Amino acid sequence: xxxxxxxxxxxxxxxxxxxxxxxxxxxxxxxxxxxxxxxxxxxxxxxxxxxxxxxxxxxxxxxxxxxxxxxxxxxxxxxxxxxxxxxxxxxxxxxxxxxxxxxxxxxxxxxxxxxxxxxxxxxxxxxxxxxxxxxxxxxxxxxxxxxxxxxxxxxxxxxxxxxxxxxxxxxxxxxxxxxxxxxxxxxxxxxxxxxxxxxxxxxxxxxxxxxxxxxxxxxxxxxxxxxxxxxxxxxxxxxxx
Amino acid sequence: xxxxxxxxxxxxxxxxxxxxxxxxxxxxxxxxxxxxxxxxxxxxxxxxxxxxxxxxxxxxxxxxxxxxxxxxxxxxxxxxxxxxxxxxxxxxxxxxxxxxxxxxxxxxxxxxxxxxxxxxxxxxxxxxxxxxxxxxxxxxxxxxxxxxxxxxxxxxxxxxxxxxxxxxxxxxxxxxxxxxxxxxxxxxxxxxxxxxxxxxxxxxxxxxxxxxxxxxxxxxxxxxxxxxxxxxxxxxxxxxxxxxxxxxxxxxxxxxxxxxxxxxxxxxx
Numbered sequence: 170x171x172x173x174x175x176x177x178x179x180x181x182x183x184x185x186x187x188x189x190x191x192x193x194x195x196x197x198x199x200x201x202x203x204x205x206x207x208x209x210x211x212x213x214x215x216x217x218x219x220x221x222x223x224x225x226x227x228x229x230x231x232x233x234x235x236x237x238x239x240x241x242x243x244x245x246x247x248x249x250x251x252x253x254x255x256x257x258x259x260x261x262x263x264x265x266x267x268x269x270x271x272x273x274x275x276x277x278x279x280x281x282x283x284x285x286x287x288x289x290x291x292x293x294x295x296x297x298x299x300x301x302x303x304x305x306x307x308x309x310x311x312x313x314x315x316x317x318x319x320x321x322x323x324x325x326x327x328x329x330x331x332x333x334x335x336x337x338x339x340x341x342x343x344x345x346x347x348x349x350x351x352x353x354x355x356x357x358x359x360x361x362x363x364x365x366x367x368x369x370x371x372x373x374x375x376x377x378x379x380x381x382x383x384x385x386x387x388x389x390x391x392x393x394x395x396x397x398x399x400x401x402x403x404x405x406x407x408x409x410x
Numbered sequence: 411x412x413x414x415x416x417x418x419x420x421x422x423x424x425x426x427x428x429x430x431x432x433x434x435x436x437x438x439x440x441x442x443x444x445x446x447x448x449x450x451x452x453x454x455x456x457x458x459x460x461x462x463x464x465x466x467x468x469x470x471x472x473x474x475x476x477x478x479x480x481x482x483x484x485x486x487x488x489x490x491x492x493x494x495x496x497x498x499x500x501x502x503x504x505x506x507x508x509x510x511x512x513x514x515x516x517x518x519x520x521x522x523x524x525x526x527x528x529x530x531x532x533x534x535x536x537x538x539x540x541x542x543x544x545x546x547x548x549x550x551x552x553x554x555x556x557x558x559x560x561x562x563x564x565x566x567x568x569x570x571x572x573x574x575x576x577x578x579x580x581x582x583x584x585x586x587x588x589x590x591x592x593x594x595x596x597x598x599x600x601x602x603x604x605x606x607x608x609x610x611x612x613x614x615x616x617x618x619x620x621x622x623x624x625x626x627x628x629x630x631x632x633x634x635x636x637x638x639x640x641x642x643x644x645x646x647x648x649x650x651x652x653x654x655x656x657x658x659x660x661x662x663x664x665x666x667x668x669x670x671x672x673x674x675x676x677x678x679x
Binding site: 175177178179182239240241242244245246247248249250251252253254255256279280281283284285286288292298300314315316317318319320323324325328361364366367369370372381382383384385386387389390393394397398 | 445457458460461462463464469470471472473475477482538539540541581582583598599600601603604605611624625626627628629634636637638639640641642643644645646647648649666667669670673674
């Protein structure tokens with residue numbers, strides 16, 4: 170091999186190393202989150218299949234009676250003259266994910282004027298979506314959301330959310346002091362524009378806790394991040410609820 | 411109504427009960443509430459000849475009834491009537507209900523103080539996330555052209571059998587007022603609950619002595635709507651940073667390129 174050929178080979182290899190190291194980093198980075206996306210999708214499909222199976226079988230057509238009889242109403246009557254008092258709901262107190270050192274107080278939040286979920290300004294606080302289920306409710310998705318960082322307060326603990334592993338413990342201290350134990354089922358990074366909000370904010374269906382923040386590429390001030398980090402946890406076995 | 415009549419009715423219901431006990435598909439059913447908006451008259455409500463409500467008292471609302479779509483013959487008789495064949499106070503009126511729709515049938519006074527029953531269709535379509543709806547209905551006598559004011563804002567005037575709204579509002583509390591000739595005749599704080607239609611009825615008779623004009627309230631569930639997204643971060647400082655090993659590997663590559671490049675240049679000579 171001539172010195173010239175050898176030098177060319179080394180040059181090519183070196184350039185490949187420069188490019189390859191960045192490619193490797195990007196690939197590894199993207200692998201870190203969403204490791205069990207396929208698993209989650211499979212589980213969801215299974216749930217959908219089940220729901221389809223439970224649909225009532227088509228009934229043979231029955232001619233409606235000309236004058237259907239009605240049963241006497243015996244209970245459940247309410248005094249409509251009593252104007253209901255506004256429902257006061259106390260938010261849960263704290264959420265902790267010990268495996269990544271997250272332990273944050275919770276405040277209640279609603280909907281921002283732009284229609285998105287309202288989040289506490291301080292990334293050291295987590296907002297509970299007050300128009301949805303509470304942690305510990307029998308059904309629906311209780312949503313906790315927080316900023317990953319802020320111009321005023323810097324990077325917050327939720328920046329460690331992508332490192333959470335399936336199976337990790339999530340604890341929520343309810344308003345009454347009860348400790349609710351959940352176990353992480355999935356960690357997903359979802360393109361914000363494709364965020365399945367109807368699933369994340371589901372008012373019914375099996376109960377779950379959804380912890381959500383931002384992640385992925387930063388698009389610039391005012392635009393925020395490209396993706397959401399979504400951690401879904403289900404009640405731990407043997408725990409209440 | 412007399413117990414014997416109720417028992418006979420129960421027997422008749424048992425005969426037809428088997429078919430009714432079958433859970434009909436929800437899509438084929440209408441949801442129906444009945445509101446008693448006639449002051450001072452305890453009544454029985456008969457539907458299709460059998461007793462639906464026994465000793466129904468003023469201001470009372472039934473729970474939601476799931477009924478197969480169709481036309482129902484509604485008749486209101488005095489609570490001490492022998493059976494549904496007794497003289498009608500209201501009706502008999504044929505009230506059609508459609509599958510998948512939600513109704514409140516209000517028994518109430520007409521403008522002139524006589525009795526009637528009005529089927530109102532309730533809006534159950536979703537409000538924006540975090541909002542509820544408010545509907546105001548007029549089922550009162552002697553109160554034509556009254557003005558509805560919500561938290562200081564006039565929503566206009568309406569007449570017996572009329573409705574204002576539904577309007578979507580953020581969850582919270584509003585003050586509802588009815589004004590006749592500029593004078594407040596009824597006022598109450600009313601909670602607006604997210605994903606619920608709060609329906610306020612102005613009922614009774616302000617000309618009665620004493621006035622029986624008052625509010626009654628029912629809430630009906632709305633479809634669900636979720637926030638459009640979750641913002642999540644603003645400074646970019648938590649964005650993924652390039653780890654050190656990437657720089658190390660890239661540096662090694664650059665060094666290699668420099669050395670080999672120079673060798674290449676030398677070899678050319």
